[in-house]
Amino acid sequence: MSKKTVERPVFPFTGIVGQEEMKLSLILNVIDPKIGGVMIMGDRGTGKSTIVRALVDLLPPIDVVENDPYNSDPYDTELMSDDVLDKLKNNQEISVIQIKTPMIDLPLGATEDRVCGTIDIEKAISEGKKAFEPGLLAQANRGILYVDEVNLLDDHLVDVLLDSAASGWNTVEREGISICHPAKFILVGSGNPEEGELRPQLLDRFGMHAQIKTVKDPGLRVKIVQQRELFERNPKDFKLKYQAEQDKLMERIVNARKNLKEIEISYDLLEKISKVCSELNVDGLRGDMVTSRAAKALVAFENRFEVTPKDIFTIITLCLRHRLRKDPLESIDSGSKVQETFRNIFAI
Incomplete structure (x- = not known):
């Protein structure tokens, strides 16, 4: 059996x-x-x-070459192991499964x-x-x-x-x-x-x-505890209750991946992102690039096609707060510092 x-x-x-x-x-x-x-x-x-x-x-599940230890993509040479690549070059058949x-x-x-x-x-x-x-x-x-x-x-x-x-x-x-x-x-x-x-x-x-951060609101804390107890009591029923929402979210993610290349961000916004990074003394250009990428991903997730200052504000703290130089004498939180600098430069 x-x-x-x-x-x-x-x-x-x-x-x-x-x-x-x-x-x-x-x-x-x-x-x-x-x-x-x-x-x-x-x-x-x-x-x-x-x-x-x-x-x-x-x-969503992914297509892989069967019995390949690297989860090789059967269609993308950049995500293939040498063995799979050799088989394709020699016109050998490869078996594809979904995992x-x-x-x-x-x-x-x-x-x-x-x-x-x-x-x-x-x-x-x-x-x-x-x-x-x-x-x-x-x-x-x-x-x-x-x-x-x-x-x-x-x-x-x-x-x-x-x-x-x-x-x-x-x-x-x-x-x-x-x-x-x-x-x-x-x-x-x-x-x-x-x-x-x-x-x-x-x-x-x-x-x-x-x-x-640990949730401080007693009502929310109770809700979190109740959710966990319901899940542990009957995981199958609990998951079923959220299945429609899960499917909807999965669909949004799949669509966003498809639309990502279509998203545009204006030169003016890119310049302002760089000004924020420069003002905050962020080393290198990684902060600029990640902020631009994250803003585009957010727009794709919301099924739109153009980045706005509001989109940048939503993600910029997440992209920059860990890149700021720490000053032990400064009392202001790095996240607040990013937001304050953003407001000054974007005039919002």
Whole structure:
């Protein structure tokens, strides 16, 4: 008798109360992965991992080459492993199946070999073959890689993750042998600020930064607790209750992905975004680019075709707050500083 894979019930995204900032950041990254991922900082027990896991349920299934460890895209050479590419060049037939968008959890104690994969040097020398054991980056290709407590992860490992997320490729080199495979994923990191911040150089490489605060309103807190209890009592019925909303949101995301290339942003708005970044002393141009991309993704999500100052205001704090230089003597919150500078330059 064949065993059925039992899936852990996932809390529906549309059933989550509050935390709008985090939900918006995740949705925009799913629409345009080039935004560069999300860093979520917040108190313990605020539902960070619940929201990330719920996001995967909103994503449509993907076509992959069967039995390929890298979730190779059968139609896009940029997202294919060398083996699949060779088969196509030799006109060999490849079998295509559909799978759920992968969501990979990176455990805190993971080693570099576990993350990047390992090369069997002995086999490579004795048999002349590149014997490679793929790691978590291979499994995360075309999906989401979630790192909880990313601020406790070794800086070098965070660097490796960010490099792969930015380039879409993972390269492993051992004893003069080199293996390269596609590793294009949305990187989502979460952490508790009490346990320390990431180094500014690493923090800057995350596209967006969402802050999660514990809900203070007693009515809302009760609602969150009730939602959780209802879900745990009967996950199937609870999910069914939100199915129509989930389908609607999934449709919006799919349409936004299709329309993204049509979205326009005027030169005047781009110039004002750059003025805000310059005024805030943001290093490099990553802040300018991410703000422009996120504004376009928001417009696509709302099924419009032109970016307005209001769209930029909605996302600019999420794109810039973590890029500001920290001044220990300054009492003003970095998010408030971004908004204040925006209002001055956009005259709103």
